[in-house]
Amino acid sequence: MTGTDMRSETADSGPSGYAAARLRLLNEQARSGPPRRAALADLTDQWLSGLFTAGTEGARGVSLVAVGGYGRAELSPRSDLDLLLLHDGGDPREVAALADRLWYPVWDLGLALDHSVRTPAEARRTAGEDLKVQLGLLDARHIAGDLGLTTALRTAVLADWRNQAPKRLPALREMCEERAGRQGELQYLLEPDLKEARGGLRDATALRAVAASWLADAPREGLADARRRLLDVRDALHLTTGRATDRLALQEQDQVAAELGLLDADVLLRQVYEAARVIAYAGDVTWREVGRVLRSRAVRPRLRAMLGGGKPVPGRSPLAEGVVEQDGEVVLARAARPERDLVLPLRAAAAAAQAGLPLSPHAVRRMAAGARPLPTPWPAEAREQLVTLLGSGGPTVQVWEALEAEGLVNSLLPDWERVRCRPQRNAVHLWTVDRHLIETAVRASEFTRRVHRPDLLLVAALLHDIGKGWPGDHAVTGEVIAQDVAARIGFDHQDVAVIATLVRHHLLLVETATRRDLEDPATVRAVAEAVRSQGTLDLLHALTEADALATGPAAWSSWRASLVADLVGRVSAVLSGDVPADPAEASPTAEHERLALEAVATGAPVLSLRARTEPAAEPAGDPEPLGVELLIAVPDQVGVLPAAAGVLALHRLTVRTAELRALDLPDGVDGSVLLLDWRVAAEYGSLPQATRLRADLVRALDGSLDIAGRLAERDAAYPRRRGVVAPPPRVTVAPAASRHATVIEVRAHDAPGLLFRIGRALEDAGLRVRSAHAGTLGANAVDAFYVTGSDGAPLPAEEAVAVARKLEETLRG
Structure with a gap:
């Protein structure tokens, strides 16, 4: 059915015709995205226009206006209808009767409605008092009735907005920041709110409002596509759930991905994150520009008076070769030539991070346009500038995001593309893989004074999870990638080997400390053999702490820190030549002996x-x-x-x-x-x-x-919470983990009594538990049990595997 056919049926059949045509439109597989949203808005316009015309009988001085998302003709399947009945102050009874003829058919169809009835003066006054109302009126669109009345209101509202922008924009920014504080950042959330989270549809609307003020404008590159992508995802979410929701819940992501023709939920989240990142970065740049303009307006009269009425010239302070600071941003010097100076992007980024200043988007765009690949291996200066950037602490994050926005990170480190915007389906992790890597480098910068080679620590922090972009064990894969990257950026053979070791074993200390018996000599010897030197052990200790701190609050604690420090001390003793004592020969403490007696x-x-x-x-x-x-x-x-x-x-x-x-x-x-x-x-x-x-x-x-x-x-x-399905438990045997016992590892959803169930199953199997090491990461329990047979000896390999399989079946049951 064509759009003309649907309009005809709607006009002839009333609400039931509109409902039928709407349903057919939403079920059309060939039409989705912007065309379907526009068609749905057009269909709704025609229906409401018919209701309006039938109710007014040619009366003037009244019009029906779409505002907000409906005003932008962006109707998702379950979107609210935001409507304003505008009138010139005529007979209140006639206006009320018309409102009833409009609102009740909408309610009868079960559609959500946000409605108001106002004169132009009332609309302007309400907009002046309520910022949200004013934002909705900025997208006002005429549907039916007196076009002159609607046009006059639009003109007045836009004029008010532009005149009040110096006061209204700071309030709008505060509103955006408050919402971001409540909802989090869309580009990192596992169950994001597509509308309210930072980088979501609300922020995209706010950027439109800033542009309408004529005070500043957002970077346009990719912004429209990012907004379209989020709207497409919301459409699919509405269709698959049948609800007016903006939250992309975990249990619905596979269905939404299928509705959009995507491979799986991870691909869906990655596209959502990429879109949110574009909008969030555009917001950062735009609000910075708004602040700059407002500050310049505030100081301009004073400067002109001081300079005798002349036009002030912004100051430029040199930061590095080819890099200067101007008006609170890092820009390129006039003589800088990105096409000739290959190290300039890294030098500018390092200078910006050290100064705690943002990189100008114009400078980044200019460097990206003129960038050429660095030679292999990199010049020493390029490597040094990368290390300086990584070691600059918190400011590194915004500088890195600016480089990523224009593709400079991928040109410097091609392997980065595999982890960019990659979700981590583990509630312990706060960030996507790429942001976690940068956060780890930021954390590692705090520990550079306690290691002999801070440059190796920072680069290893940047690369430790780089293997997560590939199938298989990310530590094993990451070791190979880290070797290649470290050699490419100019480290010598020995340094490359150290970085590769750090990446390969970045989980070794925390996993060993929390899941292994530290009194067992085999445990300590295994770690010593992996690190091989005291310097590498110190680096690995710092990387372990930085990685955990950058993961989230559930990944690190005083308890874990003490266990890791204990292990590091024992390994350090072995590396210096001490032999760990056999636990069987250890004497009980006085406290232990007292309790035993x-x-x-x-x-x-x-x-x-x-x-x-x-x-x-x-x-x-x-x-x-x-x-x-x-x-x-x-x-x-x-x-x-x-x-x-x-x-x-x-x-x-x-x-x-x-x-x-x-x-x-x-x-x-x-x-x-x-x-x-x-x-x-x-x-x-x-x-x-x-x-x-x-x-x-x-x-x-x-x-x-x-x-x-x-x-x-x-x-x-x-x-348990509806819709949440915990992954099945997994029980494995850790070979050669101990000479005195068989080590069985259990990974399962944490629940009250889990250790009781495991202990009872091991006792039922006739095993003796020598020691147990229980740990919890988020909702997951990771426990290790040192068991022996009734004779006190480790289990034969086949028997150990059979015990692990039986225990897994028990836990699944």
Whole structure:
């Protein structure tokens, strides 16, 4: 059906005809994007115009006006209809009757309606009081009635906007910033709001309003395409959900991607992020220009008076060869020649970051137009300027974004394209892959004083996740890419090897410290063999901390920092020639022996709770908590691990590390004692009393406390969020991780009682748990268990694999 046919049917059939024509239009596969939005607006115009004409019977002095998104003819399938009934102050009863004839048919069809009835004077007055109303009127479009009335209002509103721009634009900017603070940045969110988040459709509308003020204008390159892309995604979201929503939820992304003909949800998110990045960067540049213009207007009279009425000349301060500062921005010197000076983009970027100033978009555009590839290897100055840029701290981010906006980053580092705007489907990560790499370099710049080669640290920070743009293990792939990039930018063979080692093992320290038994000599030796030198160990320690801090608050804590520092100290000792002690030969502490003797004497568990802290980072600060140490001594028996873990889960205690071992008692003391040395933390509230924990542990061991039933009841009382499906658990065997035990790793969705279920499954398999190391990243638990057979020896390889497979099946069930 053509547009003419739909208009004819709408006019002839009334609301039902409009509804049928609207439904057919939305179901047309051949028409989508801007053509469908425009056709939907045109169809709605025709229907509303018919309602208006039937209700006015030729009366003058009244018109129907579309405002906001409808005024821009950008109707998504579930968009609101923003309408203004404009009148010249005639008979109020006639105006009210006309409004009823317009609004009720819209409501009857179930369409959302934002409506108002005003005279031109009332509309202007309301716009002057409410910025949102004024923004909507900037897009006012005539639908029906007195065209002169609509035109006069549009002219007056635009004139008011331009006259009031010096006061209104700062308020608009504040509104945008407040919204961004609430909604976050669209280009990094896993479930973004396409309209309200920073870089979304609201910001695109704000840029149109700035342009309408004639005070400043946004960079036009790619802006219209970015806005169109977000509107297309919103259309598909409305069609797949059947709701008027702007939030792109995880469970709906695959359907939206399919509606748009995209490969998968990752491709969808990447396109959304790219569009948001264009809009956000345009906003940064535009608001900076608005600020510059407003400042110049404020100081111009004073300057002219000081200079005798002459025109002031902006000052230019040199920053580096070919680079100057002018009016709060970094620009190119008049004599600069980007087509000849190959290092100029890096030199300008480094100078801007060090000065804490933005790069002028005109300068970046000029450098991009004249840029030629650097030779391989890079000149020494180019490498030094890159390191200077990466080591400049927070200002590096905005400078890097300016380079990316004009494609300069991809020309310098072609491998960057693979990670640009790439989403990370892990709630622990705050950023996309590329932004995370820059954030890691920013964090690493804080640690350059504690390593012998800060340049290697900064480049490794920039490249440590570069392999995420390729299939397979990103650390393994990244090592190869890092070798190539490091050699290309001019590092020698030895430095290239160090950077590659840092990238290959950037997760080694934190994973080992939180998932391995540090008392096992094999653990420490494996790390020492990987790093090979004290200098590389120091660099890896700094990179580990920078990477975790740049990931998000869930990835780093005082507890993790203390574990990593402990591991680094042990590895450092091995690298200096010390031999780690065998844990089997370690003597129990006096505290451990006291608890063990008491457990033997009473024949029951004995508990000790003790807060653990580390010195404060600042001399006058309070000690930082590392959690609470829970010591439990129990006469040797089966079921200790699941019983203890279950009791802790019932009391809402999170287990951070767990170690179990049999203690050798002094001569003359009969019996065997298991010692559990755990670090725990309360999920919320205060810690329970040790006496209550002990009482419940006694009941759990004698079978009178049904832990499984109690945990099931609590789980049923807190139903899971609809639509959220956790990935299945994965259980693997870590070969050669220990000479004393078999190491089984469990990765699963964290839930109350998970450690209890694992412990019970291992006990049911007839295994002895020597130690356990529990860790949580976001919603994911990553636990490692050192187990032996009943004879105290590691399991044969085939038996270990079978145990892992059985445990995985149990957890899936």
